[in-house]
Amino acid sequence: MTKKKRKKEKTSAPPNNKNQSRGFGTRRVEKEFTGFTYHKMSSPLEGMTEDERVEFIKKLGENFGQQFEVSFETLQKQIFQVEPCSLLSFFAYYDLTTSPGINREWTEKNPILQHHVEFLQGLLLQHSQDSFDFRSAQPQDFVEFRQLVQDVTRGFQMKPLSLADPSTTIEQHQKLITVERIRADTQAVRNWGYPQQVKRIVSDLFSSLDDTIEQRIGVRVGCLVEMWFQILDVVEYRINQHRNLVMPALRAKNIETTIKEYYQAFPDLTSSPEDLSAFVQEKDLTLDGLKAIIFSQSDLRLKHIYTLTLDTFVDAYPKAVNPEALKNVLDAWSLSFGDLSDWNPEHLFLGNPVWQKPLIKLEVGTYFCPVITLFLNYFIDIMEAIIKPHAEIYKKYEERRGKFLEQEIYQLFQKAFPSAKLYQGSEWFDATTKKTFETDLLVLLDSYLLVVEAKSGRVTEATKRGAFESLKKIVKKLMVEPSLQSKRFSDYLIKNPGLHQLNNRKGELNEVDCSKVREVVRLSITLESLGTLFCRATDLKQAGLIGSDIEMSPTMSLADLEIIFEILEGSCEKLHYLVRRAEFEKNADYNGDEIDLLAFYLDTGFNIGNAEFTQQRLSLLGMSNIFDPFFMKELPKSETPKPQRKLTRWWRSIIQHIESRQSERWTEVGCVLLNFTHDDQTKFEEGFKRIKKIVHKFWQLPDHNNTCILTNEIVPERGAVVGFAYKRIDREKRNRTMENALDEAMSISPVSRVVVIGVDVEQNDYPYSVVARHLSEDENAF
Secondary structure (H helix, E strand, O other): OEEEEEEEEOOOOOOOOOOOOOOOOOOOOOOOEEEEEEOOOOOOOOOOHHHHHHHHHHHHHHHHHHHHHHHHHHHHHHHHHHHHHHHHHHHHHOOOOEEOOOOOOHHOOOOOOOOHHHHHHHHOOOOOOHHHHOOOOOHHHHHHHHHHHHHHHHHHHHHHHHHHHOOOOHHHHHHHHHHHHHHHHHHHHOOOOOOOHHHHHHHHHHHHOOOHHHHHOOOHHHHHHHHHHHHHHHHHHHHHHHHHHHHHHOOOOHHHHHHHOOOOOOOOOOOHHHHHEEEEEEEHOOOHHHHHHHHHHHHHOOHOOOOOEEEHHHHOOOHHHHOOHHHHHHHHEEEEEOOOOOOOOHHHHHHHHHEEEEOOEEEOOEOOOOOOOOHHOOOHHHHHHHHOOOHHHHHHHHHHHHHHHHHHHHHHHHHHHHOOOEEEEEEEOOOOEEOOOEEEEEEEEEOOEEEEEEEEEOHHHHHOOOOOHHHHHHHHHHHHHHHHHHHHHHHHHHHOEEEEEEEEOOOOOOEEEEOOOOOOEEEEEEOOOOOOOOHOOOHHOOOOOOOOOOOOOEEEHHHHHHHHHHHHHHHHHHHHHHHHHHHHHOOOEEEEEEHHHHHHHHOOOOOOOOHHOOOOEEEEOOOEEEHHHHHEEEEOOOOOOOOOOOOOHHHHHHHHHHHHHHOOOOHHHHHOOOOOOOHHHHHHHHHHHHHHHHHHHOOOOOOOOOOEEEOOOOOHHHOOOEEEEEEEOOHHHHHHHHHHHHHHHHHHOOOEEEEEEEEOOOOOOOOOEEEEEEEEHHHHOO
């Protein structure tokens, strides 16, 4: 297909088509995020003794194991009964394609997801093409295979429960849970970033090497990335075109119109409308019966949607390219039927070759790709595969990973905290160990110092499969070592306060003045992710993967950090998230990944009272879906408001005003204000409105009430807020009254941080007239 023809074909698609679909789904949100509804769920094991619980879990695992054996054997026999590409087309079209506003993972009880189809694709590739029947898959086949694939994948995931043993120690038990968690992530969790984000990161990662890669291989990684996004558009257009052609016939009100619409939609049909009309009369078909036949016949065309020729790829490549060079790349990304004949079928769950080779090569220059979004999920691995045979290029790429990560982190923090001072690659000498260490990034923001370490190491295939010793090495490299490094530097600063003159790797001098720093925030950023395990250092300690005495810093991936800084508003909010994120991981018991935590923060600010400390597990999985409409808006065209932290309008304005003025220790003031829930803010604001009315009316009375106080009863050290209203008093008396209000707040609750918000009711300044603060010097880090 030529470029000119494909562009003409695309422009013929109706704009803003209501039936428009994509190979991935989002839940469109038309209104602003207003919060979650929480439920306390009782455990099905409640009331059982420990031995009864273990026996119940073990029996459950044994039942799933039996189901797995039977279903897997049946599936492996039945796959020969249909033509494989037609079967995969059914799954791709009916299960991996969703309309905007639909997310099957949350709207269906047992949905088929991407990992199910990946597994089926790998299973089919174990056999040569002539092993299969040439009969195209029918709807009844699809229903049967759908159930089998679900039973097999669920059985594989659940059968390890049979290993439950009442004699295991807490560490052994947690070790098993940790291994199964990472295996579950490997098997089923996809999408390490949003599409446009993945596109940018992968393109930029390889950008400095693209000239060399093009000279040696004939292609550019940035162009290959762009090519795949164009291929997504091609497949999307074909899906919508197919649906638009079929729907008029299926919506027709009578048999005559149905036949007419069907033949107008598909003029290449070998039979005539008269032939079909005669068949309907002969079989005495009803309108519904005719539509069922048309629907079934149209499904035979699904294979075309996911069949891609070399010309299609050449056309999608954004610049002139040698077709032979591009063909070599596509072949390297491809598997033919029978290529996995020696592969253990059970290994497909945790180490499926289609993850690195998502194309099925049908013949020379023709490929089939039922899971079109596989490239998004494994873009880095797939691009690395191109350059691995070229040792010199690959070595440069290995060096590039670390530099790229450090530069990306620097740019993200520079944009997130525009008033901060940033220092890269600071070297310092530790007199205790007699060694010189290096800190990747220091961010000096008012009275806070952020110590950031970058780790570009890989998560190995063995780790993803749950190999414990491999997992232990990766956790040490990506989590423990950077935590120890940042803690070492933090301790060094505590022992050596004041101005530090530190050399950096460029031979320049970083002059870091820590004399006004009150708190150090430590953070580790990685290029790759360990999913939910990154967020649960406490679980990893229980599993023996991290020493119990190690003070861990939060670990998150580059993609997650980028999302966090994109969503959160202003410097105070971003800083507060990082401060509370470390505390929350240490205190609370939850399951969820970093972006689930971000969603929970928007709703609660991590201000959940006693629930943070009760060790009652909080299930946060899936909360991150609130961000999909915002980040996917460039794909299905829509205007979706960005989810925001739940703050009252007045509270948000106060924080914005404090940020704009940036008086000394403004960051601490902002963090104190953000330590209160939306409900707290609302109640305080209502109370303060009453106080302002009292002051406005009775300001001349000597003992009139002019303050209201908001404290944190569960965690007093997180501060208090005082509302102070005044009218027609001079500055000296105003300041003295505010000092009295500070003292009153500290007498009510053992707080060390108090913020006073003063409003002159006559001037009615918005959001405030004056702010005072008491931030105890006892808390000074230096």
